[in-house]
Every structure is written in C-alpha cells, then in structure tokens.
Amino acid sequence: MNKMFRKELRLSSNAQLIVFTALAVLMLIPSFPPAAPFIYTIAGIATVFPRWLANHDIEYSMLLPVRKADIVRGKVAFTVFYELLAMVVGALCVLIRVFAIAPMIEAQGGGISQFDILTSPTIGLFGFIFLAGGIANLILFPLYFRNPFKRLTMPPLLAIFAYIAIAVVGTVVIAYVPVFRSYETDGLITQCLTLCVGALAFLFITWLGSHISVKKFENIDL
Amino acid sequence: MNVLEIKNLTKKYPSFLLDDISFSVKAGHIVGFIGRNGAGKTTTIKSIIGMAKPDAGQLFFNDEHVRENEKVFKNNIGILLGAFDCYPTKTIRQVTEATKVFYDHWDENVYRGFLSDFGLDENKQVRALSSGMQVKYGLCLALSHGAKLLILDEPTSGLDPVSRDELLDTFITLAKEQGVAILFSTHVISDLEKCADDIVYIQKGKIIADTDVETFEKGYVHISGPSEACSHLASSCIFVRDRLGRFEGVCPSSRRPEPIEGAEIRPATLEEIMIAFERGDHDE
Numbered sequence: 001m002n003k004m005f006r007k008e009l010r011l012s013s014n015a016q017l018i019v020f021t022a023l024a025v026l027m028l029i030p031s032f033p034p035a036a037p038f039i040y041t042i043a044g045i046a047t048v049f050p051r052w053l054a055n056h057d058i059e060y061s062m063l064l065p066v067r068k069a070d071i072v073r074g075k076v077a078f079t080v081f082y083e084l085l086a087m088v089v090g091a092l093c094v095l096i097r098v099f100a101i102a103p104m105i106e107a108q109g110g111g112i113s114q115f116d117i118l119t120s121p122t123i124g125l126f127g128f129i130f131l132a133g134g135i136a137n138l139i140l141f142p143l144y145f146r147n148p149f150k151r152l153t154m155p156p157l158l159a160i161f162a163y164i165a166i167a168v169v170g171t172v173v174i175a176y177v178p179v180f181r182s183y184e185t186d187g188l189i190t191q192c193l194t195l196c197v198g199a200l201a202f203l204f205i206t207w208l209g210s211h212i213s214v215k216k217f218e219n220i221d222l
Numbered sequence: 223m224n225v226l227e228i229k230n231l232t233k234k235y236p237s238f239l240l241d242d243i244s245f246s247v248k249a250g251h252i253v254g255f256i257g258r259n260g261a262g263k264t265t266t267i268k269s270i271i272g273m274a275k276p277d278a279g280q281l282f283f284n285d286e287h288v289r290e291n292e293k294v295f296k297n298n299i300g301i302l303l304g305a306f307d308c309y310p311t312k313t314i315r316q317v318t319e320a321t322k323v324f325y326d327h328w329d330e331n332v333y334r335g336f337l338s339d340f341g342l343d344e345n346k347q348v349r350a351l352s353s354g355m356q357v358k359y360g361l362c363l364a365l366s367h368g369a370k371l372l373i374l375d376e377p378t379s380g381l382d383p384v385s386r387d388e389l390l391d392t393f394i395t396l397a398k399e400q401g402v403a404i405l406f407s408t409h410v411i412s413d414l415e416k417c418a419d420d421i422v423y424i425q426k427g428k429i430i431a432d433t434d435v436e437t438f439e440k441g442y443v444h445i446s447g448p449s450e451a452c453s454h455l456a457s458s459c460i461f462v463r464d465r466l467g468r469f470e471g472v473c474p475s476s477r478r479p480e481p482i483e484g485a486e487i488r489p490a491t492l493e494e495i496m497i498a499f500e501r502g503d504h505d506e
Contacts, residue, residue, distance in 0.1 A: 007323075007324075011316070055311075056307060056309075059308060062271065218275070222268065
C-alpha cells in the first residue's frame with residue numbers, strides 16, 4: 001500500500017488539489033466561517049476522480065504488481081493524506097489567529113466582536129470536521145469503486161453536501177452551546193472528547209468506506 | 223517446464239462465454255494467441271492478470287496459484303495491453319519513476335538500453351508519442367524488470383515494418399537466450415509466422431487448437447487452381463473460394479488430394495488456416 005500511496009502522490013497530485021488544500025489558510029481570517037476552508041479540501045479531492053478516469057489510472061494500476069485491494073487502499077490513503085494536511089494547516093492557522101493575530105488586534109485597540117467570538121474555531125469544531133471528512137470518504141469511495149470507468153457526477157456533490165451539512169451543524173453547535181466555547185475544565189474535556197470521538201469516527205468511517213470499496217472493486221470486471 | 227498454466231478457465235458474460243479453456247505457456251516458448259475479434263483473447267488475458275474475475279478455473283505460475291501469490295506473479299511478468307496511453311500529460315520520466323519502485327528486479331541499464339533502441343525521449347509527455355511509440359514505451363516498462371513471462375496484447379500494432387521486425391527479434395532473443403515465456407495475442411498472423419513456437423487458437427470462447435506451429439501448419443494444405451480442375455475438391459475442404467474461374471481451398475492434410483495438373487497444393491499458412499477456420503466449415 002505504501003508504494004501505491006507514493007505512486008498516487010507522484011501521479012495524482014495536481015495543482016487544483018494542492019491549491020484547494022492550501023485554502024485551509026483561510027482559517028487565519030477573523031470571522032471567516034470556521035469549517036468552510038475544509039469544504040474546499042473535499043472539493044479538491046473530488047477533482048481527482050475524473051482525473052483518474054481521464055488518465056486511465058485503473059488500467060495502469062492493474063499492470064503493477066499489487067493486489068486490487070492495494071489500489072483501493074492507496075487511493076484512500078492519498079485522500080486521507082490531503083484531508084489531514086488541510087487539518088494540520090488549518091489548526092496551525094487557528095493557533096496563529098488566536099495567539100498572534102487576536103492579541104495584535106487588541107494591542108492596536110481593535111475590538112473582537114461577538115460575531116468573531118462565535119465564529120472562531122475551537123478544538124471541538126475539529127471533531128465535527130473529522131466526522132464530516134469520514135462521511136465524505138464513505139460516500140466517495142464505495143460509489144467510485146462500484147464502477148471506476150463511469151464519470152462521477154453525483155457522488156462528489158453528495159459528499160460535499162453531506163460535508164457542508166455536518167460542518168454547519170458543528171459551526172452552530174460551537175457558536176451556541178457554551179460548553180463548546182469554554183476552555184474551563186468541563187468545556188476542555190467536552191471539546192477534547194468531541195475531537196477524539198470525531199477523529200475515531202473519521203478513522204472508522206474511512207476504514208469502512210475503504211473496506212466496502214475493496215469488496216466492490218474485487219468483484220467487478222475491468 | 224510450464225511457466226503459465228491455465229486450467230478450465232470459465233467466464234460468463236450476458237452475451238459471451240469463455241468456455242472451460244485450458245492451455246499452457248512453456249519457458250522459452252513464444253505462444254501465438256489467435257482468434258478473431260470477440261473470440262475471447264482479451265477476456266482470457268484480463269482473467270490472467272486479474273482484471274476480470276473468472277467464474278471457474280485455476281491459474282498457475284511456476285506451479286504456484288496465481289491468485290494466492292498475485293504480487294509475486296505480477297512482479298515476474300511484463301504486461302502490454304496495446305499502446306501505453308496512461309497519464310498522458312506526464313512525461314516518460316515521471317511515469318517511469320512512479321512505476322519502477324514497484325518492481326524488485328528493475329534493471330535501469332536494461333530500461334535505458336530499450337529507451338535508446340526505441341529512440342524514446344524521457345522528457346516527452348506520453349500524449350506526445352505516436353501510438354507506435356506508446357507501444358514501444360509500454361514495452362520498455364514491460365521488459366525492464368526481468369519478467370519471466372510476457373503477456374502482450376497486440377504488441378506490434380501501430381509499428382512500422384522495421385520496428386516490428388526489430389521487436390520480433392527482441393522477443394526471439396528474450397525467449398531463446400533468456401528463457402522468457404511469451405504469450406502473444408495478435409491479429410498480424412505474419413508476425414507469428416516469424417517468431418511463434420506454439421499456437422493457441424480461440425474461437426467463440428473455446429480453444430479449438432493448441433499445438434506447435436509446425437504441427438498446426440502441417441495439418442492443412444492450401445489448394446489453388448482453375449475451377450474446372452479443382453471444384454470437385456470442394457467437399458474435402460473446410461473453406462472454399464471459387465470465383466472468376468479460380469478455385470482456392472483449404473483442407474486437412476488427411477484429405478490431401480492427389481496432384482492435379484494445373485493446380486498448386488502446398489502447406490497452408492497460418493493466415494490461410496485462420497481464415498478457413500473463421501469463414502469455412504471446420505469440424506476437426
């Protein structure tokens with residue numbers, strides 16, 4: 001699987017995907033909808049599927065000394081890599097925003113509005129983003145591997161809509177449920193738990209999507 | 223020794239049946255896999271390399287089950303399915319760099335040798351290659367990791383006559399000097415006459431001949447001559463073309479007629495036998 005992952009990095013990474021992933025830096029902007037940058041990541045990932053079709057990637061991959069399952073797992077790992085990369089970039093931007101930009105604005109006499117506070121990302125928000133990423137993977141991969149020679153139209157849209165729905169729920173929850181904004185002991189515990197549960201859900205749901213995809217892919221004739 | 227052995231391979235599609243086929247490819251042998259379009263050649267090849275899932279049958283590579291040792295199998299075979307047109311916007315260098323890490327026995331010197339022989343520029347995008355050059359690039363990838371078995375689907379299509387001849391020489395060298403087994407599917411029967419040791423003939427999903435080329439060719443004779451002198455032989459032939467006063471027919475050697483004045487009777491070529499099988503009425 002490692003070789004397939006590296007092969008995907010070499011051949012499937014493209015400017016659109018990289019730019020869309022890099023848009024996680026939008027987390028730096030005060031009052032920017034906190035989960036929105038990651039929607040671009042999923043949109044970027046959705047651009048890879050038609051490229052695989054246009055590049056005859058499945059035909060190429062089948063010539064290599066790998067099992068069909070490795071082809072699926074390599075593509076899932078490649079996707080997860082970009083999702084996690086966007087999360088890391090986003091998290092770093094949040095730290096910069098909280099510890100560098102906000103104090104600088106305050107030092108210059110600028111005020112942090114209530115809207116800024118309500119829309120600033122928290123640890124718990126990343127739990128929701130993880131969950132949304134997992135659901136997107138669960139939609140994208142089984143539908144793609146059901147027939148990788150078919151042009152994907154609905155699955156990326158479904159994945160993006162599902163992602164947006166969960167991200168909106170997450171944004172509303174962190175804005176209006178006080179414990180999700182609090183960094184007192186209770187709030188911190190709740191947020192850390194949300195993050196852990198989200199991360200575990202991401203791993204499990206992505207694994208499930210990968211597992212279903214392997215079963216589908218192994219049973220189709222190419 | 224059989225490098226590849228196919229036993230009772232069956233694959234059902236709604237409109238096609240690959241029907242219980244069995245054959246083998248020996249080390250150092252070039253096997254011509256022939257049959258007309260839709261006969262089942264590609265389905266067989268796809269089943270061998272795992273692109274199609276057979277409904278029944280077994281595949282062995284060096285006496286090991288292929289499906290249970292898929293990575294080892296694919297590490298030891300070279301595959302070319304027509305022209306290589308994958309990742310068209312990447313350069314040859316980029317595709318090769320991504321490909322070679324998969325092979326345990328990748329030989330950079332062999333690869334560079336083929337690149338040079340075939341006149342391929344590593345900095346060219348795959349889409350910038352003509353279809354003949356794409357075939358050559360696909361062959362570079364297939365031949366550079368010490369494969370013990372080559373599975374080639376139409377490897378000479380799109381090649382000019384000189385390149386085709388060079389390539390056939392390369393296949394003969396690989397088979398005879400390095401003991402590589404080659405399964406060679408093609409419509410260009412003249413290529414097989416130059417290099418094949420054995421013939422596997424598939425028709426409508428069934429193997430109808432599996433023998434060495436010499437035996438296969440010796441099994442049939444070609445008769446040609448004036449219609450008035452030869453037309454009485456039609457009943458012995460599996461295929462007859464009788465028009466404009468000229469008779470042509472192919473018949474089994476067991477029914478070879480006595481010499482006829484004005485007629486030529488000679489061993490049939492592979493192409494004549496194939497046309498007779500496909501257009502005529504054979505039951506042997």
